[in-house]
Amino acid sequence: MKEKNAWKFNGFIALIISFAILAATVYNIVNTVKTGNVSSLVLAIIGVILWVIIQSSMTVVQPNQAKVLTFFGSYIGSIRQPGIWMTVPFVASKKISLKVRNFNSERLKVNDVEGNPIEIAAVVVIKVIDSAKAVFDVDNYEQFVEIQSETALRHVATKYPYDNYAEDDVSLRGNTEEVAAEITKELQERLTIAGVEVIEARLTHLAYATEIAxxxxxxxxxxxxxxxxxxxxxxxxxxxxxxxxxxxxxxxxxxxxxxxxxxxxxxxxxxxxxxxxxxxxxxxxxx
Incomplete structure (x- = not known):
């Protein structure tokens, strides 16, 4: 699944057209009641149908928001531009936030490369860049991000020692920039399927477990x-x-x-x- 632009039309123009149709429909209804003209009745019925179709196709998109549109089970595209729009009528829409957000992982207890139990936690800055993947490729992208972030954090923590005084060796405490870059890279590989971009990942807590502190x-x-x-x-x-x-x-x-x-x-x-x-x-x- 890949995001694509849905067909849309300026919503303000569509509203003006719908009000004009509504006014014409009211006029035809009144004319039918007064004169009993069959053609006026037919035009009134057509006007009601058109007005319902236009109203059902109207949607409002907020800033930093996307709406994923499906038409009877088929994905027809997404709308990212904020404003009021007219699109395909009778579609189902789902809102997806495009704002940058933080995810704070829980304190995880893992063993470093030397087998020492440590406590580690991180903050991950993410943003949805593909609304279609976030909706259709994973069940719940927020929960998916949470689980994959903890998995990546555990995997990276087991590759390095907590501390190392050798100058050429990488450690969790002494090389925070390198560790953060590796966590970001691994998270991006895991979260691409959900249409999520990892902007940054940083360690927020790092300590030995209490039993060996x-x-x-x-x-x-x-x-x-x-x-x-x-x-x-x-x-x-x-x-x-x-x-x-x-x-x-x-x-x-x-x-x-x-x-x-x-x-x-x-x-x-x-x-x-x-x-x-x-x-x-x-x-x-x-x-």
Missing amino acids: SAMLQRQQANAILAARQKIVEGAVGMAQMAIQQLESSGTIELDDERKMAMINNLLVAIVSDRSAQPVLNTGTLY
Whole structure:
């Protein structure tokens, strides 16, 4: 099923025509009563039929709304332009909102790629772009959007870990833009059949499940400390190398391998230690 434009005619002109027919019909009825003219009676009957046909074909479309028209079970098209219109008479119409709307999913409990139970929720911004698909291809497009949104959210959540301190790895907490883009893409693939466009999808809630929240907090703290220590060690090694190179290049002192190792050891201890270094001043030997 694909949306198409239904035949329509300016409704204001149709109303003027219907009022003219109504006036002519009243005139013919009065003339028939007064004179008993059979031709006037026939014209009156024809006028009533035409007036009923025109009135049955009138429809009003509100802004950001579409009307899907069916004629005795056959889809004949949709009207998107707001206003009053005359279309095929005796049609059944169904209103479809074309406004942008938000859908807030419930908090879902799923397992991430590492098997940790997490709670996740998202907001999805959608808009109907094909009224025919929304009406005829799915039973209830709003319920369809709700179920498919939760399904896509579950699927994406199981593909990534909740958190990862490696720079090249994608995680739910650390790569919200990438995760949102993937949710949007997967939702669009699922909702195309319903004629719905996914404008945006964003995570609104992300947390570990309550039963493991305390344990995972300790794990996060340990991972954070380990990652920080790795950065500190990398910086300390670079600083020690730079200090020795500057001392040697300036020609101030000459260090043998043993003194280089001692200096590197002292610099690393002073930089890597989580406490302030206590300086020791060497004033020389007693003899």
